[in-house]
Amino acid sequence: MSSREKILQQVKLNKPSETALPLHYTFESGYENTEVKFKEILQAIYTEVIVVGSLDELKEKVEEMYAGVVNKATTVEALSSWADFSLQVQDPHELEMIEIAILQAEFGVAENGAVWISDRHLQHRVLPFITQNLAFVIPRNALVNNMHDAYKRLLDTTGWGCFIAGPSKTADIEQSLVIGAHGARSMVIFLVEN
Numbered sequence: 001m002s003s004r005e006k007i008l009q010q011v012k013l014n015k016p017s018e019t020a021l022p023l024h025y026t027f028e029s030g031y032e033n034t035e036v037k038f039k040e041i042l043q044a045i046y047t048e049v050i051v052v053g054s055l056d057e058l059k060e061k062v063e064e065m066y067a068g069v070v071n072k073a074t075t076v077e078a079l080s081s082w083a084d085f086s087l088q089v090q091d092p093h094e095l096e097m098i099e100i101a102i103l104q105a106e107f108g109v110a111e112n113g114a115v116w117i118s119d120r121h122l123q124h125r126v127l128p129f130i131t132q133n134l135a136f137v138i139p140r141n142a143l144v145n146n147m148h149d150a151y152k153r154l155l156d157t158t159g160w161g162c163f164i165a166g167p168s169k170t171a172d173i174e175q176s177l178v179i180g181a182h183g184a185r186s187m188v189i190f191l192v193e194n
Contacts (some may be wrong), residue, residue, distance in 0.1 A: 029145035034110045035191070038143050041113035045166035046179060047187045051140065058137065058190055065188075066100055074102040075121050076137050095185045101131035107136045107153060108189065109163070111146040115189065116154070123167030125160055134184035136166070140191040 001009075031037040039049045051059045055078035062082055066072060073085040073095070086097055100120030104121040108114065115136050117128060128134055144150050156163070179185055 015088055016048060026148060030113060031110055031145055034145055035140070037145075038108055039111040039135050041110065042166065042189060045113055046169070047113065047166045047189060049189045051191045051193075053193045055192060058192055061134075061190070062102060069099050071097050071099040072102075073098045073100070073127070073131070075104050076102055076122070077125045082186045087123050087127070088113045089124075090123045092130075095124060095127055095130050098127070098131045100133040100135065101127055102135040102137060102160065102190075103128060105136040105189075107142040107144060107150070108136075108138050109144055109147060109150045112165055114147075114150070114163035114165040116150065116161060116163055118157060119159045120161075128164060129168075131184055132185045132186075133179075135162075135188040135190060136164075137190045143191075 029037075050061060052061055056179050058076075059079055061081060062079060071085045072083050073087055074080065074083045075087065079102055079161050087095070089095065099116065103117060105115045105117045106120070107116050109116075115138065117136070122128075143155065150163075164187075167179055167185055167187040169177060169179050170181040171177045
C-alpha cells in the first residue's frame with residue numbers, strides 16, 4: 001500500500017457522522033433601533049444617510065446637494081424633472097458620462113448596510129456600477145435587521161437583483177484604502193417617510 005493510499009484510508013476511517021441541518025434557521029439581531037444600526041454601519045463604510053419627510057423634500061435636498069452637476073440621471077419618478085440625462089438609451093455604454101445617478105431601491109439591511117436593487121426599478125443593470133456617484137431612495141419603513149430577514153423578502157423575486165453596500169473601495173495595493181476604485185466614488189442613501 002502506497003503512502004497516498006494509507007492517507008486516503010485514514011481519512012475514510014475518520015469520517016465524522018452526519019449532522020442533520022435545521023429545517024428553519026433564523027437569526028434574531030436584537031437591534032434596539034434598526035434605522036440607527038443601518039446609519040451606524042453605513043457611516044463606517046463611507047456612506048451618508050439622509051432622512052427626508054416627503055418626496056418634495058427629497059427633491060429640494062437633491063437640488064441643493066447636486067447644484068451645478070451635469071449628467072444627472074434618476075429612476076425616481078419624483079425627480080424626473082431634476083435629471084438632465086435620459087436613461088432611454090439602447091447602448092449601456094452611453095451611460096458612462098453620468099456623474100450622479102439616484103436610483104429607487106427596495107429595502108436596506110441594518111446588519112451590513114446593504115441596499116437591494118432589482119430590475120423592477122432599473123432599465124440598465126450597469127447603471128449603479130458605471131456612474132461616478134450613486135444615491136439610493138428607500139422608504140424609511142423598508143429597513144430589515146439582517147440578511148435572514150432580507151432573504152425572506154426576496155422569496156417572490158424574479159429576474160436580476162443585487163445588494164450594494166457603500167461606494168466602491170479596495171485596499172489590496174499596499175493596504176492603502178482607495179475609494180471609487182472600480183465603481184461609484186460616493187454613495188448617499190435617502191430614507192423617505194411614507
